[in-house]
Amino acid sequence: MGESLDGVKGKRVVFVTVGTTCFDALVKVVDSQEVKDELLRRGYTNLLIQMGRGSYLPTKSTGDDGSLAVDYFTFSSSIAEYLKSASLVISHAGSGSIFETMRLGKPLIVVVNEDLMDNHQSELAEELAERKHLYCARPPTLHLTIASMDLKSLVPYSPGDATPVAKLINRFLGFPED
Amino acid sequence: MEKNTSCSFSNLSSNLGISCFIAFIAIILVRVIYVIYGTGKPLSKRSPQQALSTLIVLGSGGHTAEMINLLLVLQKDRFTPRFYIAASTDNMSLQKAHVLENSWADSSGVKGISAEFMQIYRSREVGQSYVTSVWTTLVATVHALWLMIKIRPQVVLCNGPGTCFPLCVIAFIFKVIGIRWSSIFYVESIARVKKLSLSGLLLYKLQIADQFFVQWPQLQRKYPRAHYVGCLM
Numbered sequence: 001m002g003e004s005l006d007g008v009k010g011k012r013v014v015f016v017t018v019g020t021t022c023f024d025a026l027v028k029v030v031d032s033q034e035v036k037d038e039l040l041r042r043g044y045t046n047l048l049i050q051m052g053r054g055s056y057l058p059t060k061s062t063g064d065d066g067s068l069a070v071d072y073f074t075f076s077s078s079i080a081e082y083l084k085s086a087s088l089v090i091s092h093a094g095s096g097s098i099f100e101t102m103r104l105g106k107p108l109i110v111v112v113n114e115d116l117m118d119n120h121q122s123e124l125a126e127e128l129a130e131r132k133h134l135y136c137a138r139p140p141t142l143h144l145t146i147a148s149m150d151l152k153s154l155v156p157y158s159p160g161d162a163t164p165v166a167k168l169i170n171r172f173l174g175f176p177e178d
Numbered sequence: 179m180e181k182n183t184s185c186s187f188s189n190l191s192s193n194l195g196i197s198c199f200i201a202f203i204a205i206i207l208v209r210v211i212y213v214i215y216g217t218g219k220p221l222s223k224r225s226p227q228q229a230l231s232t233l234i235v236l237g238s239g240g241h242t243a244e245m246i247n248l249l250l251v252l253q254k255d256r257f258t259p260r261f262y263i264a265a266s267t268d269n270m271s272l273q274k275a276h277v278l279e280n281s282w283a284d285s286s287g288v289k290g291i292s293a294e295f296m297q298i299y300r301s302r303e304v305g306q307s308y309v310t311s312v313w314t315t316l317v318a319t320v321h322a323l324w325l326m327i328k329i330r331p332q333v334v335l336c337n338g339p340g341t342c343f344p345l346c347v348i349a350f351i352f353k354v355i356g357i358r359w360s361s362i363f364y365v366e367s368i369a370r371v372k373k374l375s376l377s378g379l380l381l382y383k384l385q386i387a388d389q390f391f392v393q394w395p396q397l398q399r400k401y402p403r404a405h406y407v408g409c410l411m
Binding site for chain 2: 094095096099124159160161163164165168170171172173176178
């Protein structure tokens with residue numbers, strides 16, 4: 001899986017995204033000393049958190065003292081650029097975030113929001129984790145996943161294709177095959 | 179003597195009324211059976227010039243992204259005019275549809291867009307209790323009826339949001355009454371791997387969708403009338 005190295009002195013950014021949701025549990029745990037220490041240990045230098053509609057505010061840090069540099073924002077019209085410059089993405093289990101990240105070939109840890117009713121999102125995360133396209137974690141176990149993850153073992157995801165559906169729809173409606 | 183004739187007249191008219199009512203119910207039943215029998219039967223051959231008016235139901239989050247992915251591989255001159263419906267509380271979806279339509283208009287140099295964008299009241303918000311949802315679904319259904327009477331689409335494309343259920347039911351009723359025969363295509367969301375969404379389950383069980391697509395093999399095994407088409411994203 002591609003890991004981007006920013007031109008500036010081997011900056012390795014971990015980008016955290018919760019999409020348009022409120023996922024304080026993830027933002028909180030990512031801001032915890034346990035997780036930050038683990039990220040430092042694995043060689044990451046920066047932590048950027050897109051916190052969405054959450055109310056928990058992380059603590060910013062310049063990282064000048066050798067600690068992890070931490071910054072955050074609420075929303076962006078497009079997170080594509082942040083994803084592209086990240087070395088690791090930690091995301092909520094929304095399908096949009098998951099597929100956007102995988103299409104860019106970025107290593108991904110998906111954290112399922114246990115507070116959501118009818119947690120249908122977890123099915124997708126678990127299935128993709130089983131197929132080794134990403135890692136799946138819960139907020140309390142995130143630091144363990146970070147400690148033990150082997151990003152080279154992740155299998156790249158081949159983008160899907162909507163043409164089979166289009167063919168069937170056209171055939172049903174009586175349109176000629178292209 | 180007058181009383182007798184007026185009694186027998188009212189008897190006659192109430193008998194007539196009851197007969198009409200029974201006949202009406204019978205006709206409806208026959209039509210329903212006819213529609214259910216016809217649902218899922220491919221249409222006869224048509225030329226690419228015989229475009230079909232298409233209703234596209236958009237849902238928040240990943241739903242719209244998946245739908246746009248599908249629209250990109252459909253020949254847009256076969257599916258025109260296009261009507262996009264999104265929930266009134268969903269701000270992003272119609273914007274994304276606008277962007278798509280504008281890019282198509284730009285590339286083909288065609289003046290004027292053959293697309294309309296509408297909003298509909300939601301049947302149920304995420305996390306809303308199922309009890310209050312009954313009322314909001316009824317309101318949404320009446321609004322949906324109003325929109326559907328204006329659009330009368332020949333093709334309905336939907337992929338899971340609750341907004342699509344009232345629209346599909348109305349499309350089915352239009353088939354029964356004979357207002358418009360439509361082909362209803364339902365693509366279950368990629369996020370549904372082992373269980374169908376509520377909209378999907380209802381449309382599958384009630385056999386309202388003409389073609390029902392799933393993106394994971396586990397669902398195809400569980401719901402054999404569904405077509406497994408692999409991941410769209």
